[in-house]
């Protein structure tokens with residue numbers, strides 16, 4: 001403390017002694033400037049010579065890294081450049097948006113996905129007696145034209161269903177130009193960079209489901225040869241670091257699973273989904289797991305839910321999910337889900353290995 005005061009006095013004296021705001025400022029600056037040597041000395045006292053050098057080295061390396069990541073674009077090498085991996089020449093994806101009576105959200109999500117480089121087409125699954133109004137269609141068409149970044153403007157199509165049925169979201173689509181489907185709820189926004197990265201992960205495993213919302217199952221109890229499973233939500237995955245499903249509210253999968261879901265999956269599961277208005281996502285996870293015998297892939301990335309928060313926090317919801325899981329598994333005859341701890345991350349942003 002005494003050092004600070006002396007320095008301040010000295011600098012005031014050095015300026016002739018008479019007060020002015022500008023001089024006061026300059027003097028203050030002097031004080032802050034003087035703080036770092038003090039800190040320096042205290043740190044040295046605290047940690048001793050060798051360790052101090054180590055810490056200093058760490059800061060230097062960090063500073064050098066930060067500097068180089070700022071400079072590198074000027075040196076012709078830019079790690080943040082949207083890389084060739086997501087260029088349309090390697091094929092894009094079809095965004096399949098499931099919506100229900102939430103036109104404001106639909107407008108936002110169509111505008112967003114139209115702006116992503118990899119989007120080849122946008123399909124809106126519409127499940128209402130009244131078709132979308134001319135005004136809404138026109139608005140969305142114009143929005144897609146405006147937001148698209150590529151020469152090829154994504155096709156916007158409505159897949160009309162009069163009946164409100166959750167199985168609608170997995171109906172096969174005619175004239176698809178891509179193998180990849182990105183299935184998403186109308187209130188979920190995945191930033192384009194994150195989405196394009198997940199697409200490259202899917203390209204390495206096109207028969208696997210690749211998504212952002214992991215869920216798990218575990219063996220709960222075994223009574224008289226009857227096996228009972230539990231469905232684990234966000235907290236369970238966070239706690240255990242294990243998952244066996246990714247939800248279709250934000251996931252890539254191959255278009256062939258639309259056929260399989262609609263035409264090959266046992267119709268008792270369709271009936272269950274339409275009766276309970278729930279669990280189409282669990283049904284899809286089981287279907288893909290049964291077809292591949294492998295776990296899905298969870299991709300690291302922040303996603304945004306723009307609607308009001310969903311039903312998933314209610315106790316009733318978790319009971320329903322448990323029941324679906326067990327009923328579906330008994331229809332399969334055995335548990336098709338496989339668990340994993342792997343998580344895909346973008347190496348460009350994971351420099352601290």
Ligand SMILES: *[C@@H]1O[C@H](CO)[C@@H](O)[C@H](O)[C@H]1NC(C)=O
Pocket residue numbers: 264265266290291331332
């Ligand atoms: C699960 O996969 C097997 C082998 O591919 C297939 O024969 C069976 O029909 C599938 N089960 C269901 C319920 O889809």
